[in-house]
Amino acid sequence: MKIEAVIFDWAGTTVDYGCFAPVQAFHDAFEAYGLHPTFDEIRQPMGMLKIDHIKTMLEMDSLEKEFQDVYQRSYTDEDVHHIYDIFEKTLMEGITQHTRIKPYVVETVQKLRIKGLKIGSTTGYTDMMMEPVLKSAKEQGYEPDCWYSPDATEHFGRPYPYMIFKNMMTLNITSVHHVIKVGDTVSDIQEAVNAGVYAIGVIEGSSLLGYSEHEYKCLDLNEKMRAIARVKKTYFNHGADAVIMNFSELPQLIERLLLEEDH
The missing domain is CATH 1.10.150.240 (Putative phosphatase; domain 2)
Structure with a gap:
C-alpha cells in the first residue's frame, strides 16, 4: 500500500x-x-x-x-x-x-515524518474550540501540517468525509487509497469509511474505552481485557481496517502496509 x-x-x-x-x-x-x-x-x-x-x-x-x-x-x-x-x-x-498530548504521539509523528509522510487532522470541535488545543499541542511538540473542523466544510462534520478531502487537497494527496485516518470514536471510523481511506481505531485513551489514564491502569487484568475486546469489536463492526492499542504500534503497522505495496 x-x-x-x-x-x-x-x-x-x-x-x-x-x-x-x-x-x-x-x-x-x-x-x-x-x-x-x-x-x-x-x-x-x-x-x-x-x-x-x-x-x-x-x-x-x-x-x-x-x-x-x-x-x-x-x-x-x-x-x-x-x-x-x-x-x-x-x-x-x-x-x-484537557489538552495534554497522549503517550507516544510526538515520537510517532516524528517517525512518520522521517518516512516522508504528511500529517493532517480532523475534529468535531469548531475553529474557536480548537484555538487553545492547537496552542497547547504546539507547545508540547505536536503540530500537524494542516487541520480542519466542520467550520471549513459548511458545517458538514463526521460522518461526512469532507474534512478528510480538505486535508487531501491541502496536502496534495493523489488518492484516497494513499491515506490513513486514525481516530478514537465510531464517527471517526465512519468518516474514514465514507472517504474511502484506511481506517484505524486506537484503544488506549479513547472515548470508546472511556477511562482516564489512572482508571485504566487500576483495572484488573480481566476487566481490562473485556474493555479492550469491547472497543476492538466496536471498531471492526463499523468498518475499521485495523486497531492499535496506542500510538507506539502505528509505525510498525504502517511499515507493514508499505511492505505490502512492495510485494
Whole structure:
C-alpha cells in the first residue's frame, strides 16, 4: 500500500486521554437544561459536530422521554441551540485542562515524518474550540501540517468525509487509497469509511474505552481485557481496517502496509 498521509483526530486520539473535555461539557449542559444523560449516552455520538451530537442525544429514547416529561413537548431547534450555547461556554472554560498530548504521539509523528509522510487532522470541535488545543499541542511538540473542523466544510462534520478531502487537497494527496485516518470514536471510523481511506481505531485513551489514564491502569487484568475486546469489536463492526492499542504500534503497522505495496 502506498501511503502519503496520516490524518489524526484530536480529543481522545492525540490529546485529552479518555476524551473528557467534551464529555464533561455535554454532561453539564444537559444537566443545566434539566436532563440527565448517562456518560455512555454522552459518548455514543462522540466525534460528530457538536451541535449534531446534541441532536443525536435528544433523539435517544430515554432522553426523548425525559425531555417530554420535563417540558411536556418535543424538543425544537431552539432547545438544541440553547443546550449548545451552554455546552460551548462550559467547554471553553474547561478545555485548557484537557489538552495534554497522549503517550507516544510526538515520537510517532516524528517517525512518520522521517518516512516522508504528511500529517493532517480532523475534529468535531469548531475553529474557536480548537484555538487553545492547537496552542497547547504546539507547545508540547505536536503540530500537524494542516487541520480542519466542520467550520471549513459548511458545517458538514463526521460522518461526512469532507474534512478528510480538505486535508487531501491541502496536502496534495493523489488518492484516497494513499491515506490513513486514525481516530478514537465510531464517527471517526465512519468518516474514514465514507472517504474511502484506511481506517484505524486506537484503544488506549479513547472515548470508546472511556477511562482516564489512572482508571485504566487500576483495572484488573480481566476487566481490562473485556474493555479492550469491547472497543476492538466496536471498531471492526463499523468498518475499521485495523486497531492499535496506542500510538507506539502505528509505525510498525504502517511499515507493514508499505511492505505490502512492495510485494
